[in-house]
Amino acid sequence: MSAADIQGLALAIVQAEIGKREGGIPIGSVLIGGGSEAIVYGSGHNLRMQNSSAILHAEMSALENAGRLSSGVYKQATMYTTLSMCTGAILLYGIPRVVIGENINFKGEEDLLRSRGVEVVVMDDEQCKALMQKFIRDHPNEWDEDIGGRGRGGEVKQS
Amino acid sequence: MSAADIQGLALAIVQAEIGKREGGIPIGSVLIGGGSEAIVYGSGHNLRMQNSSAILHAEMSALENAGRLSSGVYKQATMYTTLSMCTGAILLYGIPRVVIGENINFKGEEDLLRSRGVEVVVMDDEQCKALMQKFIRDHPNEWDEDIGGRGRGGEVKQS
Ligand SMILES: [Ca+2]
Ligand SMILES: [Ca+2]
Ligand SMILES: [Zn+2]
Ligand SMILES: [Zn+2]
Numbered sequence: 001m002s003a004a005d006i007q008g009l010a011l012a013i014v015q016a017e018i019g020k021r022e023g024g025i026p027i028g029s030v031l032i033g034g035g036s037e038a039i040v041y042g043s044g045h046n047l048r049m050q051n052s053s054a055i056l057h058a059e060m061s062a063l064e065n066a067g068r069l070s071s072g073v074y075k076q077a078t079m080y081t082t083l084s085m086c087t088g089a090i091l092l093y094g095i096p097r098v099v100i101g102e103n104i105n106f107k108g109e110e111d112l113l114r115s116r117g118v119e120v121v122v123m124d125d126e127q128c129k130a131l132m133q134k135f136i137r138d139h140p141n142e143w144d145e146d147i148g149g150r151g152r153g154g155e156v157k158q159s
Numbered sequence: 160m161s162a163a164d165i166q167g168l169a170l171a172i173v174q175a176e177i178g179k180r181e182g183g184i185p186i187g188s189v190l191i192g193g194g195s196e197a198i199v200y201g202s203g204h205n206l207r208m209q210n211s212s213a214i215l216h217a218e219m220s221a222l223e224n225a226g227r228l229s230s231g232v233y234k235q236a237t238m239y240t241t242l243s244m245c246t247g248a249i250l251l252y253g254i255p256r257v258v259i260g261e262n263i264n265f266k267g268e269e270d271l272l273r274s275r276g277v278e279v280v281v282m283d284d285e286q287c288k289a290l291m292q293k294f295i296r297d298h299p300n301e302w303d304e305d306i307g308g309r310g311r312g313g314e315v316k317q318s
Contacts, residue, residue, distance in 0.1 A: 053227075054223055054252075064214045068212075075308065087251075091247070093307040145229065149233075
């Protein structure tokens, strides 16, 4: 965890707050380039409720807003996300580093990511936790839908 | 492989052909409900080139076009896809069955899916193979971009 990571996560939290103001699921993500100058390629937030979208998780929004990038760009980038849900996109593009705000409210595929050589940093950030806790309390159904039915202690294994 | 699977894959191929006519990457997918009557929840094709999209793989397009579904619906559905690229979405929603047209032109995360209990059927379909072979020959750069740089025999491990 570095000053750059704290800054990157702060940008992701800004996105989560935008989502919250829109009445959406408050999760935000930012894709930032590696190297000496931090280039913000794209940022976004979960759009399930705003756009009736089944796929626009925060990480996906950030990737989509970044547009088409050459494949080498992803290989040097870090994905900052307030909560981690979207492993597939990270593996597909070969993003080597993921910084996650917290993993108390949802534990994503961190073990899988690590087993594929992705560096995973969990910040355990209080602001991220508070944002999600309030949302889950106020909107349990929407949350359950967003995580594919894992919200109710059902039989579905986490994946 | 059943008559229903051949029909489901045929719908996915129709989507791939639409993508081809649009000048896009010719991969199509259809999400079909289980049970006695096959409900087509959504269908779609890869939109990288048409929409400059980094995330609208065929499976994602099909999921997005299906709109917001209750989480139980996914648990009984089958994803038909001419070529498999988008493991993350399948795992997240807990889709229990995937029918893949071919896996010669790209081998997706079939082992991972199987290790999570997903039934994976590979049809080894000649039409699917021919569609992709021609596209990859004619557009090697776009194909490389769509699969995160795996197209050139580079150092990137498949994920
Ligand atoms: Ca998200
Ligand atoms: Ca695709
Ligand atoms: Zn996702
Ligand atoms: Zn994908």
